[in-house]
Amino acid sequence: MTEPTMLSKEVQILESTAPGATKRPRGGALSLSPWADYAFRRAGGVLLSVVLLVVVTFFMVPLIPGDPAVAVAGADATTEQIEAIRNSLGLNDPLYVQFISYVGGLFTGDLGESFAYSTSVSQIIATKLPFTAELAVLGIILVLLVSVPAGMLVGILTRGGRKKWLDVSFGMLTGFFQAVPQYVVSTMLVVVFAIILKVLPAAGAASLSALILPVIGLSIAPICSIARVVRRETSTVLEQDYLRTARGWRLPSLRLYARHALPNLLTTALTLAGLILAGMLGGAIIVENVFNWPGLGREIVTAIVNKDYPVIQGIILVLGFLAIVLNLLVDVILGLIDPRTLGGKSNG
Template sequence: MRTYIIRRCLQSFIVFGAILIIVFSMLQITGNPAAVLMPLDSTDEDIQAFSKEMGFDQPIPIQFAKFILGSDLVDNLLGSEREKEKVDELERDPDAPKIVRTKGVIRGDFGFSYRHEIPAMGLVLEHFPNTVLLALVAVLIAVVISIPAGVLSATFRNTWIDYTSSVGAMFGQSMPNFWLGLVLIIVFAVYLGWLPTSGYDAWYYIILPSITAGLYATARITRLVRSQMLDVLGMDYVRTARSKGIVEWLVVVRHALKNASIPVVTLVGFELGILLGGTVVTEAVFAWPGVGFLVVDAINNQDYPIVQAAVALLAFVFVFVNLVVDILYAWLDPRISYS
């Protein structure tokens, strides 16, 4: 078990490191970052001078080291007193952009937002609780609906209950989030007037976004529960329990569902990780004040530090959640850690 945990931690570290390389490349693939940061009426000479002052003309490995470790630490390691003096001078200039020196990813610093001129990660963390709330409510809805639906579908196989559940699951996996969100807005907000279309001023504002975000997870979990229950219901120990005269619902819940729950727990954790890192479309449709809505606004305004901070945070959460789920899976089923 210990070896398995260490191996999974190393794999997660490698995955997150690869993600950081992609995050760092976001600004590099735009060309010269100085051209993005400078005003539109800047001359080529001004852009080149600013690029040199900011260190964008330095080799990519040095820029990446500063992105990860921080400008101050890299300058100290390289002995770049001249670079530090330039940075200090720019930081004292009230008209200079507040993005000169960062403490690096290892200290959670992605620089300042170009638009808001406040730390990018701080702004992302302000919106992150709303994304977490939306993801948790969506997963809760998915679990509450999918587990009973999957159990009933397997228990009453080839009946109208099974057919209804299967068709509903196929519909849930086929319906795009943005389309479902628009349909819910038209029906429940515009036509019926029961629920608001956007924002977050009361608890009921989360109903439509959470249903939209959780539909796909509901469909996947329902199909998995049904599949696992069908396998377990055919096992010898289930038939033995029935032959002893145990009530059917006790056989289903205590014997069948309990043994079919391990893959379901894994999928629920995986879906939670996906929702924490992938509610951008839902948040954009409902103007939900989460990280996804912030990222869309940052992309439209070319505010790359916010995009970098948001992608790094959501990727870290996704990797961490999957690591915890894998360890939990190995703990529930020790065969996994020895495979």
């Protein structure tokens, strides 16, 4: 047997024994039982999460101090006028009656009517959601495109204690920006790029360039958090025996790191990334207010000031649901990368 053939056999053995490798089921058919079991378990978890989200969004809002009827009626309204508004808004109904009405509306797609604008909450969200979605999607893409390669590159360069200065500098820099609040980072971006350098707009959504600073402000902390995890996981994976063997066989760098290292370090990194990326939806609220971005973030702050319960409930419900969907999507991606995360017997 020639040497290339021997090497090919050894590479196949390496790939089959790597931590992220899975055994093919007998008979050549892909078993659906791990995915079926996973879908059943996740469906129950998603349903429970949605129920808790609905309950929390309803009961947390009435705890906000102040009377929304006063905010709707105005400072000069009489007691009779305020009471009439409370009756018309259903605020005098028992809490359980309000909750039943709220849940019933959700089943029909009715999120209620804004107290302040006398407009459908669904219409308000439909108007503002595209701006928030644009910001969040671009932020998530930027986070994944920067954090994973950066963390992996530093992990490779500092493997085995090499380039200690790079490891220390990377840890200090990412730790600093991870700890700084988003509104501080966003304000610094405005001062530097909009006021001092005058190369980017400070606020608004009049042009595509207005997206740059909000997306960066939203993404810096998540990039640092995920990059630190990826660097640590890369260092751990590179010390595994199967990768030591692969380096001994002098496999091409791209094949070594992309094929053998990346899938195994992503399992832990993406698990944390799912939580961080979902948290970016909440961070968008802060960033939107700093940059005067016309999304759900600005709208919910205005609704809190006006005691506009239906708008607050609707926005929190939508953001919470998007976070649940995002976490589910990350879990599915993890299952495709490493079937062991499904909790089934894919490795058996």
